[in-house]
Amino acid sequence: xxxxxxAGFEDMFALVAGRFGRxxxxxxxxxxxxxxxxxxxxxxGWQLAEAAGDAVPDGMQRLLNFYRWDxxxxxxxxxxxxxxxxxxxxxxxVPDETGFVKKGRRSAGVQRQYSGTAGRVENxxxxxxxAYASPRGRALIDRELYLPKSWTEDPQRCAEAGIxxxxxxxxxxxxxxxxxxxxxxxxxPFGWVSADEAYGQNTSLRRxxxxxxxxxxxxxxxxxxxxxxxxxxxxxxxxxRRVPAHAWERRSCGDGAKGPRLYDWALLGLAxxxxxxxxxxxxxxxxxxxxxxxxxxxxxxxxxxxxELVRVAGARWAVEECFQAAKNEVGLDHYQVRRYDAWYRHIxxxxxxxxxxxxxxxxxxxxxxxxxxxxx
Numbered sequence: 001x002x003x004x005x006x007a008g009f010e011d012m013f014a015l016v017a018g019r020f021g022r023x024x025x026x027x028x029x030x031x032x033x034x035x036x037x038x039x040x041x042x043x044x045g046w047q048l049a050e051a052a053g054d055a056v057p058d059g060m061q062r063l064l065n066f067y068r069w070d071x072x073x074x075x076x077x078x079x080x081x082x083x084x085x086x087x088x089x090x091x092x093x094v095p096d097e098t099g100f101v102k103k104g105r106r107s108a109g110v111q112r113q114y115s116g117t118a119g120r121v122e123n124x125x126x127x128x129x130x131a132y133a134s135p136r137g138r139a140l141i142d143r144e145l146y147l148p149k150s151w152t153e154d155p156q157r158c159a160e161a162g163i164x165x166x167x168x169x170x171x172x173x174x175x176x177x178x179x180x181x182x183x184x185x186x187x188x189p190f191g192w193v194s195a196d197e198a199y200g201q202n203t204s205l206r207r208x209x210x211x212x213x214x215x216x217x218x219x220x221x222x223x224x225x226x227x228x229x230x231x232x233x234x235x236x237x238x239x240x241r242r243v244p245a246h247a248w249e250r251r252s253c254g255d256g257a258k259g260p261r262l263y264d265w266a267l268l269g270l271a272x273x274x275x276x277x278x279x280x281x282x283x284x285x286x287x288x289x290x291x292x293x294x295x296x297x298x299x300x301x302x303x304x305x306x307x308e309l310v311r312v313a314g315a316r317w318a319v320e321e322c323f324q325a326a327k328n329e330v331g332l333d334h335y336q337v338r339r340y341d342a343w344y345r346h347i348x349x350x351x352x353x354x355x356x357x358x359x360x361x362x363x364x365x366x367x368x369x370x371x372x373x374x375x376x
Contacts, residue, residue, distance in 0.1 A: 005360060009037070012356050016077045025067040028059050029349070034059075034351040036330040042330025043350075055261060063126060064335075064342040071344040076186070078352045079141040082132055082189055085359040091134035091190040092315040095199055097146065098323045100125040100333050108161040108340040109147045117323075127347065128172050130179040132188070133318035137362035139355040140322050141188070142179040143347050145340065146172055162171045162339040170357030175201040184212070194316040197221050200297060215300035217282065217312040222295060226281050227271040236295040239268060240283050248285065253314025261314060262287060267306050270297075277301045282309050326354040 015031055018027035035048035045057035045064075054060070099115025101124045109125045118124070130142040151158055155220035159165075162233070176199055183190070199205055199341040200218030209216050224236045239335040243266045263284045270279040279299050286292035296310050326332035330353040335346040 004263055008360055008363075009034070011357060012081060012352070012359075016074050016083055016352065019073050019077065020067070020069050020211045022067065024059075025063060025069060028063040028067070029069075030348055032060060032063055033353050033356075036350055037356065040331075043334040044336050053105055064337055065339060069345075071341070071348045074348050074352065076267070078348065078355055079132075079183070079186060079188065081149040081352075081359070082139045082141050082355050083186075086132065086134050086137040086139065086362060087189045088134035088136055089189045089191055090342060091132055091188075092194050092318070093190050094131040094133055094181055094193075094194050094316050094319040095128065095179060096131070096316075096319040096323075097126050097128045097172055097198070098327075100335075101143060106161065107164055107338045108343055109145050109151055111148050111150050113148065113338065125343070126172070128175040128179070129255075129319065129323075130183065131319035131322045132190070133185075133315045134190075137358045138302060138322055139358040140319075140326060140351045141355075142182060143344070143351065144175040144179065145343055145347075146170075146175065158340075162341050169339075171202075173199050173205045177205055177208055180209075180214075180318070191215060191314070192217060192312045194218065194312050196316065200224075206223075206297065206299070207275075210273050210277065213275070213277065213301045215298075215304075217296050217298045217309055217316075218295050219313075219316070220295050222293070224295060224297065226297070229269055230270050231271060236281060236283075238292070240266065240293070240295075243268060244281070250312045251307065252286075253310045254317065256317075260315075264290075265310055267309065273299060278303050280309070282313065284313065289300045296328075322354065322358075326350060327359070329357060330354045 017026055020029050031052035032146055032203045035051040036043050038051045040047045040051050045060045048060050049057040099117035101118060101122050102110045107125060110123060112121055113125050114124045115124045126146040128144045128146055130139050132139055132141045149169050193209055193214055195218050197219045201224060210318060220236060222237045225233050225237055226239055228231055228239060248263060248264040248266050250264050252262050254261055266283045268281045270281055273279050277299055281295040282298050284294040296313055330350050332350040337343055337346060
């Protein structure tokens with residue numbers, strides 16, 4: 001089994017090896033990935049160097065800061081690898097952000113801002129990611145570093161962090177849209193987009209998806225304005241009062257750590273969108289506390305079942321599981337770099353390592369085995 005696992009790693013690395021033109025860079029990249037996959041406590045330059053048999057971290061630092069290679073090209077290879085191994089037309093694309101707590105003010109994009117990871121305002125960087133959640137597995141396939149206006153409006157500060165003048169301000173929903181557009185252009189198979197309130201309440205993102213006839217289930221706040229079939233506008237919670245008690249259905253939206261995630265669900269049709277298709281207000285009610293209700297706007301080119309909408313709503317948790325696994329297992333947040341390009345390089349390699357674990361897990365689970373961690 002270990003031999004097959006190592007062979008799988010070599011096959012995966014062969015997909016990206018050509019992106020590292022020089023032999024030294026290629027060797028360092030392979031060692032970096034092996035270190036990310038090894039049982040190393042902290043996946044920083046020093047410990048990755050030790051795992052590779054180096055006395056100092058200089059080689060790993062050169063890989064992130066000085067060698068010439070295109071992190072976006074590696075990202076494209078990573079996306080292709082995930083699609084080849086886990087691709088499914090029923091897959092859900094899930095954009096979301098995660099925080100990376102940092103000290104100081106020199107790391108690209110860092111400032112005091114709210115981090116959902118920490119649950120409070122912290123001095124941190126925020127990365128916006130795109131997860132691919134299919135019935136065969138889930139992995140992160142794209143990423144963008146969020147740059148607040150305090151950065152994009154300060155050219156000198158940007159230049160010092162290696163941020164080019166062509167990089168402008170983009171909101172997190174705009175970054176999510178760009179990543180979904182790249183997935184579309186690459187022919188990634190998927191059926192839905194799902195996201196939390198930060199993205200669901202963004203009208204521009206919803207309209208962009210509708211214009212491309214992309215189906216979605218997006219969380220929205222309780223105060224979200226929605227249009228009933230009669231053309232009248234209501235808050236989501238007000239419209240929900242029209243649902244009779246018998247219309248709620250108890251369904252699982254996927255398995256969690258403690259088994260099926262059971263909730264009561266209700267569905268209300270909304271006025272058709274200008275671009276066509278069906279539109280709904282979906283509500284999820286806690287069984288333990290019926291006053292705890294979450295709301296979603298859903299849209300699809302054709303009619304779908306409640307069961308399908310519930311499945312897609314539950315798929316959103318896949319991105320949180322990806323963040324947890326990528327941070328705990330392959331050091332997504334263990335980097336010690338400050339430059340903009342170095343952030344993308346570490347994050348992309350960590351995503352590739354995580355994708356390898358996801359693919360290996362999917363393949364070994366069907367065979368009743370569990371993949372070991374890679375030894376150095």
